[in-house]
Amino acid sequence: MLDSVKISRRQSEIRQQLAELAAKPTPTEDETRSMDSLDLEYRTNETRYRAALIAEDTERREAGADLETRSDREYSELMARFELRQVAQALDTGHNLDGATAEIVTELRNAGGYRGIPIPWAALEMRNTVAAGTPDPISTRPIIDRLFPDSIAARMGAQMIQIDHGATEWPVTTAGATVGWQATEAGNVGGPTPFQTADRPLKPDHTLGVQMRLTRKAMKQTGSALEQAVRRDMNAAMQAELDRVTFLGTGSDGQPLGVITGQSAYGIALQEVDELATWAAFRAGVTAFMTANAASGPASINAMIRPELWDFLDGAIWDAGSGLTEWDRLSKHLPNAYTTSNGLAAPAGDPLATTALLTTSTGGIAPVFVGLYGAIDAIRDPYSDAQAGGLRITALATKDVTVARPAQLRVLSGLQIAAGG
Structure with missing residues (x-):
């Protein structure tokens, strides 16, 4: 499991515990110390979560680049072993x-x-x-x-x-956008022509x-x-x-x-x-x-x-x-x-x-x-x-x-x- 997912789940647990403790009108000393401890852990986890996301993003990019080229590379290596004498x-x-x-x-x-x-x-x-x-x-x-x-x-x-x-078939544009100036203040610019292609x-x-x-x-x-x-x-x-x-x-x-x-x-x-x-x-x-x-x-x-x-x-x-x-x-x-x-x-x-x-x-x-x-x-x-x-x-x-x-x-x-x- 990714570290960012683990930290995110722990943050949810901390928020749930803090919500329960905060709902008590007169918390005990132990409960107060527990809230301080959970709050410190929550703030520390926020920093760890951002660091984990940055690290995992780099890993994803490297893995993605490898996946993009792996198929062609493996096919090229396989083709290199093709034997005509067989x-x-x-x-x-x-x-x-x-x-x-x-x-x-x-x-x-x-x-x-x-x-x-x-x-x-x-x-x-x-x-x-x-x-x-x-x-x-x-x-x-x-x-x-x-x-x-x-x-x-x-x-x-x-x-x-x-x-x-x-x-x-290879569609090739034969007619398309046209340009034209507005001849008069209230006039229109040059009329459009249909976009056409030839195969x-x-x-x-x-x-x-x-x-x-x-x-x-x-x-x-x-x-x-x-x-x-x-x-x-x-x-x-x-x-x-x-x-x-x-x-x-x-x-x-x-x-x-x-x-x-x-x-x-x-x-x-x-x-x-x-x-x-x-x-x-x-x-x-x-x-x-x-x-x-x-x-x-x-x-x-x-x-x-x-x-x-x-x-x-x-x-x-x-x-x-x-x-x-x-x-x-x-x-x-x-x-x-x-x-x-x-x-x-x-x-x-x-x-x-x-x-x-x-x-x-x-x-x-x-x-x-x-x-x-x-x-x-x-x-x-x-x-x-x-x-x-x-x-x-x-x-x-x-x-x-x-x-x-x-x-x-x-x-x-x-x-x-x-x-x-």
Whole structure:
């Protein structure tokens, strides 16, 4: 029992005894001494009660802070003990899962239906090992970053969201408060407009399949060899394709609609440059962001370009006297400029031209939402490689892409990197 509760109960008893003694018209000497003693104890208990409350409040705050982080910490520690080699052995030989792996798989199966063995997205994080070779999992970052820390989508500000099942919508304000001055002494201020929102849904309509072939030799290896090999293989394959469809998904043949491919459908502004690429073209896009109050300055804007465009800008001398190039000017004002050969289409046309993308986060809202549904469903195929004693695994992952506020993105097209023929 808390000390404050004990003291409070004692104070109630003292008040009751004092009330009985005070009701007597002629108390005896013993009763008078008892009243003095009870009064002194009551005043002392008041000080003790306040001290107990202060101490217990500190304990509650510390316990509350621990409870707020304990669940995530325990889950992270449990996820660090998930072993992909157990999944491979279970699919190959029917070996029973045990330990943390079995616990996580059971929870995932209870949350949704899977044909094979579910693998959590967080299990694909790249893990380091100590010199002795003993696995030493590192779990320090949130799931979004743990999955693909080098993802170009993450660098461009895309927010990856873990969804158990169903569809998720993001209401975005499209019309709201207005301001207006009172034109005359008796006139009204500007009339209000209805508060309106538009829903940006994420739906589990797009499933990606990744196939892995595990040889008999690989499956007989023990320790972290198979563990790290499977992680690297699945991580690289999924990261490349998920990055690509985030920006270049066609919206057909099972693919989600990518940001650049769906520029007009999402309502993203298109800036047609159609001339040799320079910092001035990017500066116009940055200015448009700041004019629309989407960005406070160039430092809050992310730029995604092709390696060929970087090569052209780095070779385009802006000032012969100082040797400054167009890339020097761009990188000075846009420190968050990233190159990719996966998220943007290769240069094409005559003259050869490419595309770039600018994004920014406004008010804590990411420019792009990427929904990852449930876990990765690993399904075994023991027949395709049966003659070689191997095992083929198909991993199914469901994903969708949507844009919350088109004003936070801008596509620059026609950035020429060569003269016309």
